[in-house]
Amino acid sequence: MNQRVDALLKLCSRIEERAEEFALIDSYDAGNALTGMRKDVTMSIENIKYFCGLVREVKGETFSMEPKHLNFTRYQPYGVVLKINPFNHPFRFCVEKIAAPLLMGNSLVIKNSEQAPISPLKWCELLKDIFPDGLINVVTGGPEGGSFLVKHPLIKRIGVISSVNTGIAVNIDAAPYLKNVSLELGGKNPLMVFDDADPEFAADLAIKGMNLSRQGQSCSSTSRVLVHKSLKENFVKHLVEKAKKIPVGLPWIETNEIGPIVSKRQFDKVMEYIETGKKEGAKLVLGGDNPQDPELKNGFFINPTIFTDVKPDMTIAKEEIFGPVISVLTWESYEELIEIANSTLYGLTAMIATNSLSNAMKTAEDIQAGYVWVNTFGRYSGAPYGGWKLSGLGVEECFDEMKSYAKLKNINMKW
Template sequence: MDDKIFKVKGTYVAGEWHNNINRYDIINPSNNKKLSDVPISDIKELQKAVEAAKQAQKVWQKTSLIERANLLEKLAKRIEENEEEFALIDSYDSGNALTGMRKDVKETVNNIRYFCGLVREVKGETFSMEKNHLNFTRYQPYGVVLKINPFNHPFRFCVEKIAAPLLMGNSLIIKNSEQAPISSLRFCELLEDLFPKGLINVVTGGPENGKFLVEHPDIKRIAVIGSVNTGIAIAKTAAPQLKNVTLELGGKNPIIVFDDADPDFAANLAIKGMNLSRQGQSCSSTSRVLVHKKVKNKFLKSLVEKAKTIPIGLPYHEENEIGPIVSKKQFDSVMAYIQSGKDEGAKLLLGGDQNVSNDLKEGFFINPTIFCDVKPNMKIAKEEIFGPVISVIDWEDHDEMIKIANSTQYGLTTMIVTESLSNAMKTSEEVEVGYVWVNTSGRYSGAPYGGWKLSGIGVEECFDEMKGYARLKNINMKWN
């Protein structure tokens, strides 16, 4: 089972499978062995994807909202029937725990159905200023939408993000990460005989293919999930044509523990918020802990004890919660950050090393890592590591804590742990982020998720996301 090979039918363009002669190997991060090989889309194929998407969109926009929703409901049913397969593929391909990938597939289905139920609520406005006069607005699709996705939620980000643009009458070209593309290509097998050919296209390739698509004049709307550097580069490329771009980017998110918090409860939230079932490879991970000095020692003791008990191992084995880093490149990056923490004087309480036990020694496994006595100006406190590294900073003065919380270029999430309503409300208002948790974690369909500052532009998983895939047109009319 550990030497499993996944075969893909190819890339999916214009309702057909394409297998360009140029291919590249997908590596299993658990053992550094070949997992699959995937064709690389060439420029001719990308151009065909754009043309096919243009033609399919012209037909699709004339399809009723009810029929669009019905087809997506059928797709959701097919996904449910293949839940275990998609979860297993992503566990092998991305290194994320199987249990977490099952949740991803379930959330994908839930979000598709959420948007299917919501689409009828997208309504325009009407008003009249005088006799024989009517002013009204309506939403119309952009046309071809480009989606560029990262490696950490390969299936979920590929599939659940199609619902809003499709329901609003657009067609799609999807480019998933080169590091974990298998589930998105397998997903295309579910599309056959369901949607018009060319409505959904899934292509592969690196930054050069992304640049070609971003620059293409027939693509009017772009949505990106990725790093800050990637988002900025895409925004710059799209700027000369004033394309509508939304960005869900990185985070260096704080969890703020007040002196009235129960240390064990706070430690549990810190572990959960860190998303260790994805090795901390999550933009929403609470990788900075700002803990009040009064509860610091008890909190740290509990945090270390809990982190020690999390099972690390092959992610496709049911009992494991922490798997490998997605690639050698990312592994080296995380280890370099850990070394910088040591070099800059942070105190290493746990981990900081590669796990080289017998069945893991060939993979990219890093033990859960906890630093304390971290200073706000250290690299591990300022930069997104995207690995299982927690940096603990202590505080006493509220204003100074807020200053530290807001001191990075990011503004995605914050978690607050307190028994005081005043603390919760005051701090929620002061943190410069788009999403705040108080004494809880997790996300919910319908609640807008998006970042401030360099963490992004726009929101997702809500009504505003759906409306964001259509252009608003005003019609002002009079008659005799």
């Protein structure tokens, strides 16, 4: 254990020395804003250090039922762990997610997205002379490669961050072998704005909750805003004003906050959702188009997009778009709010804007989601992150994640 802790901390030092390089690579390769990718590198280091400090708390239990009797438990590694990662956090999801399985005694095969593979491959240079060859392996490729690895008999534990469809496909491939699979999947997450909330503050939360430094390509983005009917006009006014001011452009220029969509495939998908929203009767009040700057005309840029008059049964209210598209819905009674909020197949995150402790506590209890914010946003190491319903299985970034990368053995003995 101590050797692995020391190795990971040494790796953190090497990452810190080249932090700007990795942030720039992700900005160029994935199209994400440079400021956000700097945070990704920092968070990767913080999460590795968190798990390095936590691993010594993984302890078994002991008890005795009679003289000359002892029952105790031990955690033992699975062996080879497979990690499957998406394109929206190429460096962070590759790097920070090695800590828990590695510290629990496993080796790793990391399968990153073929849409943004460069920073994980470049990061492998830092492993030399720290870890034994073959302990950590990084591969890229499409679904066929992922399916091959999931079915491989030497892989016993799989951790996935992906869309719902990919997560289901992994679970199907792993099911005949009864492999232990954890899934952090997509979301269609609600921001619930009560009538006692400040509409401008709620609009700030809506912008920040969308993770626009990644073009809204985030499973935790609060892409559904459920605002009380009495606040709708004032809220939408502030939301549009703030969204208009967000600079769209080349992501490695620090003043820009929104870069291009990661690929043409994803760009076409987002634009198709925007067209569907129009056809189904939602009111487009901002965006839905591309920037007019000639420098950006050949890129996959989409301006921040806001729909109002959205109904719960519309496609843009039900399906994860994974782009800079916000849908505004209204409600009048608390029962209606909860019914709409819980009406999707997802249950990853939820956000509440209210000045009432009673509203906050009751809604946090009634919402079907694994991670809930009240008047804030963001995450920190140690707080369990995971989804309900089709948004996933298991939790990450916490003690329970670390223990999930080992098998529990019970030993019952007498002498």
